[in-house]
Amino acid sequence: MNLSKRITAMQESPIRKLVPYAEAAKAKGKYVYHLNIGQPDIETPSSFMESIRNFEGKVLAYSFSQGIPELIRAIIHYYKKYDMHYEEDEILITNGGSEALLFAIIAIADAGDEILVPEPFYTNYNGFSSAVDVKVSPITCKAEDGFHLPSKKSIEDLINPRTKGIMLSNPGNPTGVVYTKEEIEMLAALAKEYNLFIIADEVYREFVYDGLGYTSFGNIPMIQDRVIIVDSVSKRYSACGARIGSIASKNKELIAQVLKLCQGRLCVPILEQIGSVELYKTSEEYFQIVNKEYQKRRDIVYDALNNMPGVLCKKPTGAFYVAAKLPVDDAEKFVVWMLKDFHVEGSTVMLAPAEGFYATPGLGKDEVRIAYILNENDLKKAMNVLKLALQNYPNKTI
Template sequence: MPTISEKGSQMPASPIRKLVPYAEAAKKRGTHVIHLNIGQPDIKTPQVALDAVRNHAIEVLAYSMTEGSEIYREKIADYYAKNDISVNASDIIVTTGGSEALSFVMGTIMDGDDEIIIPEPFYANYNGFATAAGVKVVPIVSSIDSNFALPPISQFEQLIGPKTKAILICNPGNPTGYLYSKEEIQQLAKLVKKHNLFLIADEVYREFAYDGREHYSILQEPGLENHAVMVDSVSKRYSMCGARIGCLVSRNKEVIQTALKFAQARLSPPTFAQIASEAALDTPPSYFDAVISEYVERRNILVTELQKIEGVKVAVPQGAFYCVAELPISNSDDFAQWLLEKFEMDGATVMVAPAAGFYASEGLGKNQIRIAYVLEKEELVKAVRILGTALKEYTN
């Protein structure tokens, strides 16, 4: 029998999606599954985006430009200008989601066995993108005790070696909800310039900054023109996860020219999704005011309810719509599966994302879960009560 690749064998399963078969089995048994595991917002997609697709006049659904529609890229540049980020349409490549942008970045700046430093816990698919690219993730641990703040720069410096090519951050963070301060970004900027590295920032949750805090982009920091590469997406900003439209942004012309060759290999991003995404840029600011207010209320309720459970420690998110909770158990993978297979309360159970998959360091995160607070407040309260009761019944 032919064998699959070593790379394929090493490709990690998604901690967010690997429990889906157990959730589907629970639903078939008649159990209501409350999904805390995936960042699929329940906020309505802006009507202007849906109408743009519904009312199109296209007669031939043709390829778009490899780098994305020029009109759309110009509007993206205008959007960034409103956020104090000065870029041109030529600095932008439209991608099939932020995921493709990250894959293009790794292919563009890294060779096999090169290293990328990432504060952990981090978005689980970074492990997958790195494996697909043959790149080694070098993790640096951030702690729930410090609310997952940026680790000391001295620790980053200790990890930099001859194979190090980049540092990657997610800001605000998935799964932690941590929002890096301007000072922390400046510390990283100084470090990458000192060691001639790239600084990659996944900024797909830019709009979701809470408690009076403001998001500071790596593209706002002067002197990073040749170092900064940003990844973005419409998925969470406009509740358009199914559109699969993102972008790669950099003022480094060589990065853009090289990434464009990877983009040419997949021909072009989807046309209808670009139409919807372009229209979404006309969404009024009031949309975000209402959305942010709603997420803050959800966060506050979730954290308050979690803190009522004995033995649970929770980090308070400053942005995005996730939080990491540490539970009084030893194996959250086993617990998450048990919840779906063997537990229910009043006909319902919860589905969570075990946090070990958000780490690269073996053994970390095994007693943690990621919760996405993308449900209505009443449902969140119900979910946490189910979780608290389940913890009392569960035995490691």
């Protein structure tokens, strides 16, 4: 009586596996600055809970498998701002972006198929893929290049008859990279040339800094039959616990097929859908305020890292992550050491070691992801702790 190979082979969350060390540190009275997880501290717009409190139904019944029409329409309206135009039968509401990703993977790939993913990647891309026997084929991106894509040729070399799609987040988690229009067009051309789907995880769409432009895969007309846009209210409206995501595609056959998976799980909770209708009505001003805040934090983290000897980090321009190379032997050991053996006046820092964000063995061993989801003041203190930790870590490499 053995468990399946696919579940035992599935990667454990590199973000969550060090949690016991953080718990132990806290139990000893240490204060831990959590920069390891993408949980924003920004308040969820109050319209979310207000609309849920007003729910008057006597029977909390099943709802539409594709999602409630009000939410689908709210998302259609939202996309118009980005010059993306969907009809009601081109959108499905999902249990977070996570379910959207899982369903998209199942829809485009059979057991044994491959999906190209720029690495380092959001670790659940690998988790979900291996749970359903799909292989992540990594396109290696480098800290030195600010995690921008390598040449078209080097990506072409990875394509084989079992390659079914390209999956990526833009802006990027864990790197904060925002792909240029040229990069998006290069991938679009590859998709067309090699007959691939594109699973475009654009949940950080609003989080682009320095006045940079943003190109969605939804903006490239020639590939709309092969683009699957994954979205979520989690980061956009700081509503991670709502678990409301969506799939959008102009490929109506794909939507019809994924609807079968949606019918299998019957429906997404109705209350959060009602709340999310209000979230999608949030004013533009909200994003201006939030973005200004994140950009300020990004600057604090980036400037601090750049003043630490031996740290390599190009300035990221999106999401709320910085990926950096540290002058340490092993980033996971370093994080554990900070939690177990180090503190500055009773405080320490938790980061996400980046090795788990890579599929290529050995890569990312000296890298970390820092999520700048604390206020300015705490972030400055946390960066100071990190700086001192790097000075004091016994296995530093400079």
